[in-house]
Amino acid sequence: MFLSHLPRSVLALLALAWASVLVLPWYWLSSFDATSLNGSLAAFWLVAHGKSVWLAGLLLPLFTLSLVLLPRLSQRQIAWLLSLGGLLALVMLLGQGFAIGLRGWDWPWVGQIVGTQVFGAIPIQQGLGFGGYAYLLAALMLMSQGLARFGLCRGDAFIVSSITLSFGLITLFVFFPVSRVLIQSVLVPDGPGGGTTWAFAAALHKLDDPSIWGLACLSSTRNCGVVWNTLFLGVVVGAGSTLLGLAFALIAGRSQWPFKPVIRLLSVLPIITPPFVIGLALILLFGRSGFFTGLLSEWFDIPRSRWIYGIYGVTLAQLLAFTPIAFMILLGVVQGISPSMEEAAQTLRADRWTTFRTITLPLLRPGLANAFLVGFVESLADFGNPLVLGGNFDVLSTKIFFAVVGSAVDESRAALLALILLVMTLAAFWVQNVWIGKKNYTTLTGKGDSGLAAILPAGVSWSCALFVIPWSLFMLCVYGIIVVGGFVVSLGRDYTPTLKHFETAFKITPSDFGMQFSGSAWNSFFATLEVAAISTPFTAALGLLIGYLLSRQKFSGKSVFEFCTMLSFAIPGTVIGVSYILAFNVPPFEMTGTGMILVICFVFRNIPVGIRATMATLSQVDPSLDEASLTLGASSLTTLRRVILPLLRPAIITALVYSFVRTMTSVSAIIFLVSAKYNMATTYIVGRVEAGEYGVAIAYSCVLIALMLAMIILIQLFVGDRALGRRKAS
């Protein structure tokens, strides 16, 4: 039969490739310009009209690829045609895309070779549209089909395609933007003519700036440099959250207190709370017209002040937000200490206190270091709290933000600051991996361990309680104010119960055309739901796929691949935000201002959790299950769907819940990317806070928290449990 030597997938991809130049609009539609025709035409017709003639070069690889349609080719020849044609297509597309930009040549040296003008005009073009992306996808997939025919990955085209696709996506949306930050930080604008030059000297000069490195605060009342501020805050928050976390973990893991469920609840709440909500609650409690400030001034005549705005407020807010993370880490470590260690110590005549001091505490040490570093990194990355509470106290994340959106826009300064923050964060992660990774005393083994954990010595127990009780009460106050704040007219001034704030935000007016969502929050609420609804399944799917590839397939470059996927997790949100602006504001990948960039940002920030969860789960699934399925004639896609996926249910839940929650709560990266059309709930709330409309902000936060709780329960119910036919443990 005609064409029977080619699988349908190759034919379909070839069709897509041709459609991308013949039918689909080559350029991004939003930049449609009636006078230039550029917005709506496919590449072929643009060339036919004498526009963007360089696009003709895109046809060459397509002809090469289409040669596979010829009869009587050997498999080897088809493999060569597909791989080389696909590669050529990629080179052509990216080459022309990066060489020619919005205002002419982006690569002047190409212009010098072929002449600055093409057909009597300086060549300009916008970002890629559907056609461009379809061409990119088809080229990548056809190349994978070719590589698979060389016997790569056991000749499995699905696996090769998955690897190249994931690799391409990670490169485009993690590696490429981050490298733009590196480049931008050493680029300097060339004057009014546009264009830029490399200027390492200027970059070094910029580094030498007292507002970054200054140590004035040691000798005078002026502020220190922003790097020292950030570092100091990070160390204080890291140490504080570790201590508090340890106290909570010891109480929860090693005591017989009756209030343990309360601690559990308090540890979950901050995870579903947008981080700046804590800062907001602190303002409502301790701000000039805060609840406690009011009480203190009435009862003790303590004057109202703005002390909460600045380092005290930020520290307090971050401690509240990140102590639960330290608690979770340390609880794991406390429970991981094999009871038989402590029992062994006791049979060697050590009393409770000696056991705690000589066995339990030393075994906890790596956990403590880990908790400290995580607290440190979280503090570096935190953006919402310093923004809300910072006052004159600058940290890197807010400084970066104001370098991009402030009165003096300086992208290269933002890039430089982002680079400093990135280096600090990666250094912390490096320390965590290299130093702590090797010192982990995992004493939990697969062997049965039926010992009883040692009871805490009374002294330790009481000193923990000394921390735990007031802090728990404090947290209850904070969450109390979030709940109450939405239902009173104005906290601190007027405690009349009201639904006014909810009405402002979430009013629904019946009208002739049905219900009209006239509340001010609906717009951002629906946008958030839309972005979350689109990005969550994508995040989970991509995370599972990459996790599967990393744990089950062998291919070269795997460790680099793994590093890049983890990179997006380590990078602070503000850095991601800046990098996305730098990378995706200009052609060829121009997508700022769209909803798509929000979705993409969330997908690539949140996949690492899906990947980790998948890899952890798959390490417990015997690889011969996959192999059994393959030898029974199932393709790897079928294997993935019918064997792996059902066994991955817990990982799927983790990925879905996590990515949904993060989409709802994160603010740092997307505050750079939101637009009037696509405003997100968190950025809207931050805006309300800055405008002083605390009531609406708090009411909205309440709704978000309730929504997330509902969603988590729903996802749990929907995805359900693995049915392994095991008898449930009684």
Next chain:
Amino acid sequence: MQTQQAPLSPRKASVEFRAVSKLYGKVTAVDQVSFTIQPGQLMTLLGPSGCGKTTTLRMIAGLEIPSAGQIFIGGEDVTLRSAADRNVSMVFQSYALFPHMSVLENVAYGPSVQGLKKSMAEDKAKHVLEMVGLKGLGERMPSELSGGQQQRVAVARALVLEPDVLLFDEPLSNLDAKLRRRVREDIRELQQRLSLTVAYVTHDQEEALAVSDEIIVMNNAKIAQRGTPHTLYSEPADLFIVDFIGDANITDVVIDKVKDQQADIQLGPLRFTLPQRGLGQGPAKLAIRPDAISLSADRGLTAGVVSKAFFLGRLWEYTIETEFGALFVTVPGRAAPFVVGSSVMLDFDVSGMVLVHDCPDKKM
């Protein structure tokens, strides 16, 4: 229900390796291996762990792609074909039963991913389950079955696709000793009834001798010897094979004279005439099977002292100190025992003695 349930009729196919190698980085797992499995035969790949036998099996399955060489199944070159595109089924060491599917769903998985309708696939699966003696257990989950039953599910799942070649990767290693003999008899019986082409991997020589038409012994990524179980036992190619197949006492001997392919040898004070097997005059190695030596209190060729004695019910295992070294001897359990320290006389049966080449890559 009498639907078209024709008895399973797997197509018989040969398997041929031509100079197949597999490298993992710089490590050679399989080195230039060539062999053919005849249709309808059970071929065992036997060898110590790390000898390349499992890699060889996985290359037949298509789970590994050779670094060099060609693989033919039924005369067709399948070297670069993926596992899903070969008509080969495998029974895994761990059985690899899908834990989220019932027994019936497990067995019906193969036909259903081949595009068969669910009801047809399940009919087929039920038929095969009945064949392996698991009728009525289809609704159970794999975790609710005993080890032996799980093993049979794994066999049924592999058989249901009527494969050209059926592969077994150490199928008995997860079963207790009593069950092993029965299951291996079942496997052999099934293979002969359906005249399946089977490749079978094990490290247990007794198991290999029991089930195989032919055995390939592998050592250090190469084929050390291939032949019928009897050939391997009676005419081992070198010391490695002697050591691996059955127990043997390896002793140093001197070949005095070679004539008519018979060699006259000296073992201490004793003289024997054995097949020459290509060896020349001079020092050589002699393998004496432990059951080729008989013990008695007064009659024999040479004397020794019992240094160890163990009663295993079916057998007595003795270690006898002689003037040419310690010998390991087995005697039927019903024979009268000798106590440790007593002297005995030894007699030798030349049919259980064989001259062997020194192992080329083994320092002894």
